[in-house]
Amino acid sequence: MIRCLIIDDEPSSQDLLKTFVGRIPHLELCGICNNAIEAMEFLAANSIDLMFLDINMPHLTGISFYKSLQRAPKVIFTTAYSEHAVEGFELNAVDYLLKPFSFERFVQAISKVKLQSDRPIDSIVIKADKKLHQIKTSEIHYLEGLGDYVKVHLVDKTLVTYKTLKKIVEELPASNFVQTHKSYVVNTQQIQFVEGNTVVIGTKRLPLGQKFKKDFLQRFNS
Structure with a gap:
């Protein structure tokens, strides 16, 4: 199982990701956080393999939050703005989902997580x-x-x-x-x-x- 965490300040985005995660048997949704501060507290107490991380959040952006983590889980960035894609990939993100995204596109991103887990870092x-x-x-x-x-x-x-x-x-x-x-x-x-x-x-x-x-x-x- 891949233990997942959703970090997004929009309820509609949270609901969509929750639905998509629920459709894939090897994904386990462990929590939903509304902002980076909540996520910091959650990660301090829980082991997570993958984060779905919104870039555009108040107070602290997803990019800044991810950079601040000492031992970061794998991450799939989500955002409505394509200009953040380059910075996301620079951080070796698994993928970058541009809102609104389909279930098919979501599955493509998840397949990359599996491939990365099975393949040595070369x-x-x-x-x-x-x-x-x-x-x-x-x-x-x-x-x-x-x-x-x-x-x-x-x-x-x-x-x-x-x-x-x-x-x-x-x-x-x-x-x-x-x-x-x-x-x-x-x-x-x-x-x-x-x-x-x-x-x-x-x-x-x-x-x-x-x-x-x-x-x-x-x-x-x-």
Whole structure:
């Protein structure tokens, strides 16, 4: 079962989503919240797999709310305004439903949730240079955190994206990406060797901090 939460301030939208969720056997509706504040309280007390999240809500938008979550469930954004689509996909949303949407379109979105659950994470989408880039995780050498920005060092280029290191790490497969320093996360498949407190990837020598060394070596040797 996929445990779902509806977050929308419009009763008509809540009712439509509730009806659609009820038609699909492997979806379980666990709650309905009218705004982001209610949703925060609900998520603190309940485990959820998927949120249907309205973007245009009072006080705190769906986008801002989703960005604020430490460990966010999968999300399908809903809105009456198409201009938010790019930002929604930048956050690696499962899908983006433009109101009013049909049951057939709803089913398409749900099928993507199932596919994502069954498939290993082999790519992510990041925004850099005013473009959305789909990046294969295998091509990432390492990530370099610069406050609210991250340098994504790839095989043949470097992209700079406005996102924290923590947020990007949450989107990557934990089996391959390990933090070596407060500012660095490396792809273990790209490591040439480890020497003392240094991790070598290609021509780059990256620091291995004492705080992260034990966990890194356990993961790297496993």
